[in-house]
Amino acid sequence: MIELKDLNKTYQVGGEPLRALREINLTVDSGDYLSVMGPSGSGKSTLLNMIGLLDRPDSGSYLLDGVQTENLKEEARARLRGENIGFVFQAFHLISRLTAYENIELPLMLSGVPIRSRRQQVNTVLEQVGLGNWASHRPNQLSGGQLQRVAIARAILMKPRILLADEPTGNLDQTSGRDVLAVLEDLNREGITLMMVTHDAALGERAPRQIKMIDGAIVSDSRRERGDRGEHREIAGSTSV
Amino acid sequence: MKLLDQLQFNRQLFARHRVRTGLLLLAVGIGVASVIMLSSLGEGARRYVDREFSALGNMLLIMMPGRKETTGGHPPLYGSTPRDLTLDDARALSRIPAIEAIAPVIAGTALVSQQSRSREAILVGTTPEFFQVRQLNVARGSALPERTNTDAMPVCVLGAKLKQELFGSRRAIGEWVRVGDRRMRVIGVLEERGESLGMDLRDLVIVPVRTAEQIYNTQGLFRVLMELSPGADFRHVEERVREIIRDRHEGEDDVTIISQDSVLAAFNNILTTLTLAIAAIAAVSLLVAGILIMNISLISVSQRRQEIGLLKAIGASRRQVHQLFLGESLILVSTGCVCGIAFAWISISIVARLWPSFPLAAPWWAVPAAVFTALLSGLVFSLIPARRAASLDPVLALRGSA
Numbered sequence: 187m188i189e190l191k192d193l194n195k196t197y198q199v200g201g202e203p204l205r206a207l208r209e210i211n212l213t214v215d216s217g218d219y220l221s222v223m224g225p226s227g228s229g230k231s232t233l234l235n236m237i238g239l240l241d242r243p244d245s246g247s248y249l250l251d252g253v254q255t256e257n258l259k260e261e262a263r264a265r266l267r268g269e270n271i272g273f274v275f276q277a278f279h280l281i282s283r284l285t286a287y288e289n290i291e292l293p294l295m296l297s298g299v300p301i302r303s304r305r306q307q308v309n310t311v312l313e314q315v316g317l318g319n320w321a322s323h324r325p326n327q328l329s330g331g332q333l334q335r336v337a338i339a340r341a342i343l344m345k346p347r348i349l350l351a352d353e354p355t356g357n358l359d360q361t362s363g364r365d366v367l368a369v370l371e372d373l374n375r376e377g378i379t380l381m382m383v384t385h386d387a388a389l390g391e392r393a394p395r396q397i398k399m400i401d402g403a404i405v406s407d408s409r410r411e412r413g414d415r416g417e418h419r420e421i422a423g424s425t426s427v
Numbered sequence: 428m429k430l431l432d433q434l435q436f437n438r439q440l441f442a443r444h445r446v447r448t449g450l451l452l453l454a455v456g457i458g459v460a461s462v463i464m465l466s467s468l469g470e471g472a473r474r475y476v477d478r479e480f481s482a483l484g485n486m487l488l489i490m491m492p493g494r495k496e497t498t499g500g501h502p503p504l505y506g507s508t509p510r511d512l513t514l515d516d517a518r519a520l521s522r523i524p525a526i527e528a529i530a531p532v533i534a535g536t537a538l539v540s541q542q543s544r545s546r547e548a549i550l551v552g553t554t555p556e557f558f559q560v561r562q563l564n565v566a567r568g569s570a571l572p573e574r575t576n577t578d579a580m581p582v583c584v585l586g587a588k589l590k591q592e593l594f595g596s597r598r599a600i601g602e603w604v605r606v607g608d609r610r611m612r613v614i615g616v617l618e619e620r621g622e623s624l625g626m627d628l629r630d631l632v633i634v635p636v637r638t639a640e641q642i643y644n645t646q647g648l649f650r651v652l653m654e655l656s657p658g659a660d661f662r663h664v665e666e667r668v669r670e671i672i673r674d675r676h677e678g679e680d681d682v683t684i685i686s687q688d689s690v691l692a693a694f695n696n697i698l699t700t701l702t703l704a705i706a707a708i709a710a711v712s713l714l715v716a717g718i719l720i721m722n723i724s725l726i727s728v729s730q731r732r733q734e735i736g737l738l739k740a741i742g743a744s745r746r747q748v749h750q751l752f753l754g755e756s757l758i759l760v761s762t763g764c765v766c767g768i769a770f771a772w773i774s775i776s777i778v779a780r781l782w783p784s785f786p787l788a789a790p791w792w793a794v795p796a797a798v799f800t801a802l803l804s805g806l807v808f809s810l811i812p813a814r815r816a817a818s819l820d821p822v823l824a825l826r827g828s829a
Contacts (some may be wrong), residue, residue, distance in 0.1 A: 232822075240740060240821045261744045268742020279737040279825065283443040293741045295432045340741065 187347065187379065188214035188237060193246035195232055195402075206232040208402045210246070214381065216347065219374045221390035222383045224399035230383040231352055233399065237381065238350045239267045268297055272341030274370070276353035278333045280325045280340075286332075287312070287321040290340045297344070311339040315369055331362025338369055342378070349373060351382040355389065367392070428747055433754045440755065447727075448759065451720060455763025455801055456770060458713035462797035463771035465709045467789035469702025473695060474786040480691045486655040487560065487687040488664065492647065494681050510676050511647030514636060519675060520651070523667050525659035530557035533639040534649040539585075539632050541593040541604045548589050548632045550606065552639020560652045563628070568600040568615030575635030584615040588629035606632060607642050661686050702790065710800045716763075717804030720756055724812035728752070728819075735816050736824030745817040752813035753806065760805035764798045 193210040196203050206229045214220065214237075222230045235241040236248065239255060248255045250266065258266070280289045287308060294304045312318050315335040325333055334354060341349060351370060355363035367389070374380040384390050398406040441448040492512040517531040533552035538545055551557070555571045558564070565584060574580060583606060590599050590613075599613045611634065620628050640646060655664055669680040728735070735748055743751075771789070779787050 235822045238740065240825075261746065264739065264742055264744035264747075267740070273740045275737075275825065277733075279733055279740075281734055281737070283439050288439070292738070295436070296428055296738070296741065296743045296747060298428055300429070301431065344742070 187216045187251050188212070189247075189249040190236075191247045191249075193236065193243045193248065195229075195236065195241065195243050205402045207236065207243070210236075210402075210404060212397070212404065212407075214379060216379055217374070217377055218395060219371070219380045219393050220382070220395035220397060221393035222381065222397045222399060223385060223387065223390040226385065227401075228399040229402035230385075230399055232402075234350050234352050234381065234383050237348070238271050238273060239263045268293060268344060270346050270348055272338075272344065272346040272349045274334065274337050274341050274349065274351040274354045276356040278325075278330075278337045278357070280333060280336055282325050285322050285324055286317060286328065286336045286339075289325070289336055290343055293340065293344050307343060308339075311343050314342070315339045329362065330358045331365050334358060334362070334366045335369060338366070338373075342373060346378070348379045348381065351380065353384055354382065355384075355386070363389075428750070433751065434758065436751065437755050437758050441759075444727075447723060451716075451723060451759050452763045452766055454716040454719050455713070455760050455805070456767040458709070458716045459764050459767025459797045459801050460771040460774070461712050462706050462709040462800070463768065463789050463793045464774060466702050466706040466793040466796075467771075467775055467787055469698060469705050470790040470793075471785055471787040473698035473702065474788065476694045476698060477691065478786065480687060480694070486657065486659065488653040488655060488661065488668070489685050489687070489690075490651040490653065490668065491649075491683045491685075492681070494683055510679070510681060511645070512651065512682060513646045513648060514640070516672065516675055517648065517651045519671050520653065520668055522671070523664060525655050525664050525667075526653050527656045528556040528559045528654040530554055530560045530652040531636055531648045532557065532650040532652060533636060533643060533645070533647075535639070535643055537607045537632065537642065539589065539593065539604055539606050541602065544593050545605075546589060546592050546630075548586070548630055549627070550639065550642070551631060551633045552636045552642070553633060554636055556654075557633070557652070560654045563620075564618045565615040566618045568613070570615055571633065571635055572614075575637070577637070578635065579637035579641055580635050581609060581611045581638065582614045582635065583611040584617060584633040585613055586617050586627075586629040586631035587619040588627075589632060590616045606634065609638070609642065611638075661688065706793065706796065710797075713797070713800045713804050716801070717808035720759070720805055721808035721812060724752065724756060724809050725815070728812050728816045731816075732819060732824040735819050736821040736826075739819070739821035740825065748819075749813045749817040752816045753809055756805045756809035756813075757802065760801050764801050767797070767801075768794060 190210050190212040193207055194205070195207040196205050198204070210233065212233075222233060224230050232241065236243060239250075243256055246256075250270065253266070255263065255266065280286075281292075284292075290308050290311060291304055294307065309318070309321075312321055315338050317332060317335055317339065320328060320332060320336075325336075328336065334357075338354075349370070354370065355366055358366060370380055370382070371392070380393075382389075382393065390396055395407070395409045397404055490512070492510075514531055517529055520526060521529050530553050535550050536547055537550040539548045540546070553571075554576050555573060558570045563570075566587065568584070570584060571582065572580070575582070583604065585593070585599065585604075593599070593604065594602070599616055602613050603610050604613055605611075617628060617631065617633075634642075653664075653668075655661070665684050665686075668684060669682070672682050673680045738748060738751075775787055775789060779785075
């Protein structure tokens, strides 16, 4: 469902060009669970933003469900993003003046769903992340793990088929991190495509498919079949470092 | 996004930033209130003048000697004329049936003294009909008698203030005063009344027109006031007056005739223009409020970068972000308008209660104009912040960096 071909992206950092993505070729199937690992600055987040339609490539193509995305207008990209993609961020990005319920409700509000039909959907996802009793709490009254679960609830509210998580446990202690991960993996088991950026090797290895990036290029893409230790496959022609 | 949602979203925002919201409301409110209040001052002045004129009865024609015309050389002046306007001219005019009352006036200043007290006063030499034309009443004694139409009788009527200054609380009727170098008997005292047509009626001494001719040794009248019968046509009467004057003045109608209507219309024009000008000056404060909104919105955009980035990440389009920020300003400005209108309305009714004689009232256009200007300024000045918010790169915004 996700198909990246020869994707390139260069940023200007302090006047110097920085190649954030080089010749990225990647295909992700529906229901995949993959982790993206690599040192900081290796382009992991840029890749995630690219897939999440938050960023545009300089060259190359990105097919989402067969739709050519790189030349779409901003409005169309916003719609595609709203319908297909859920984001979970390291810093949660909840709006502090809104309650958990209201934060989760935002995507429905933006897409113009009437207030009455929202309640049920919001309550469903609240239950799904185990926060049924915390709906009316504001972010400053919730723990880190709860905050991330609110963010996940918001991300899955629109029933996206792809969930992009950028260091979802980066700001959490181990216990909360494990909780959050469990929620994410549950969602994957139910069919959502989960793509998680992390630099925590232990976390990354939980994913059946692992991608390693260095300096904007994918240097390894290994897939482990359920139960086995996984085959490791070097990407041909990748000129890393 | 539904309108209700936008309102709710912004309400939560305002509730969170109470001080910021309060200050912006104050700025807009003051602007709107000042437009309404200042324009109602101007409108009050207009109504005041209007009322003063109407009190004279609006069927008045005023004739002055000389013609108002551009004669070349000098800027437009009252053209001078070798021929005076005389009492006989005035008398000839009374042939016109539409003229109900006619009052020739010789005016000047005179020293009025009684025993050791003396005052400089305005002297009006006229006929009994003057009282009818100017709607004057005597508080005590009587007005000029009929005989003064033809005779130079040594009698006078004093203004209320002049009487007070000369006689104090003593009885003045029947006493003698010296006007210039003549002795005259006081036969009446005018009712207490304020200024009218720029003349302080309380400081007046009225004498028979023949007497004034002698005092100033002139036949020339200062004015002729004519009251027309109800329903008379001003233009027709003016034509007739000019005809008669032409007959008597060797074919020249060398007089200037103004009707009270035209004076009132001129005043109305001036005061309406003035009111508009004052309102425009007050509207500058709305401009200032607009700039304040822009500044604060720009700060708000940079403070809420992450929120904007997030909204985009969860599917908000440029248009929606734009709409959210514009909506925020418009809601603020509308609320500010309501506060301003309420404040202005309360202030005006308080002032109206304290000074009931001054007809303070907002003109009909004040509220729409103030609201329109406020909304326009709010809209224009929040376009830049809204556009900046809408064009934020979500990736950078979420990272919280430039």
